[in-house]
């Protein structure tokens with residue numbers, strides 16, 4: 255396993271000799287802690303399917319996926335300008351979570367890079383846990399508005415109302431976001447979008463994947479997007495619920511401690527949650 259400057263752990267799959275159970279345990283530990291992991295050595299559609307079978311309970315088909323359930327992400331030259339299809343163009347793509355219009359969006363997003371393109375095309379990544387921590391610490395009004403049950407409406411006619419930051423049982427949270435025409439926000443949430451975007455910008459990292467590299471994202475925690483690119487960029491995407499052996503609990507742990515002042519507190523609790531409003535950095 256190697257770590258890059260982003261702190262993402264990359265697991266090598268070149269030989270595929272490690273027993274699947276051990277590999278799942280190692281990758282699961284990283285996903286549980288960080289919400290993101292990387293793979294190297296995925297060289298084609300066959301390998302992408304092997305990764306999907308390794309990490310997903312099932313491969314969920316998508317509107318744009320092929321018969322095998324994988325979606326080819328590339329500039330088709332004719333769809334990128336259409337509503338909800340910007341991913342199939344070459345422009346930049348605002349950070350989002352996948353399938354935000356579903357009651358239970360897929361837990362894992364697997365992005366396998368087969369061809370990085372000539373220039374640009376960096377994957378833009380944002381840890382929703384860090385964004386939550388910043389809003390809780392500095393923008394409690396934003397957290398209040400964005401965690402309301404009807405903070406946003408995602409999707410078209412068959413979409414749904416949902417919070418952007420969802421407060422789940424047991425001090426766990428889930429993030430859900432898109433920023434294109436298929437997302438509308440309540441007036442209260444809309445007023446807090448600048449605060450949300452500022453927090454997102456402060457926690458944005460980018461990585462230019464090379465051929466054979468893959469990114470695994472906890473879609474209930476991490477936002478992802480893309481920088482504009484030129485040339486032939488080709489990725490394969492797999493979506494689905496996480497394999498049970500990865501041990502992912504619902505959502506992610508709040509970035510503050512239940513006990514005010516606890517030593518492991520990474521971030522102060524927001525007002526009305528587990529303690530008084532706090533203003534310390536997290």
Ligand SMILES: [Fe+2]
Nearest residue numbers: 341351352478
């Ligand atoms: Fe996406």
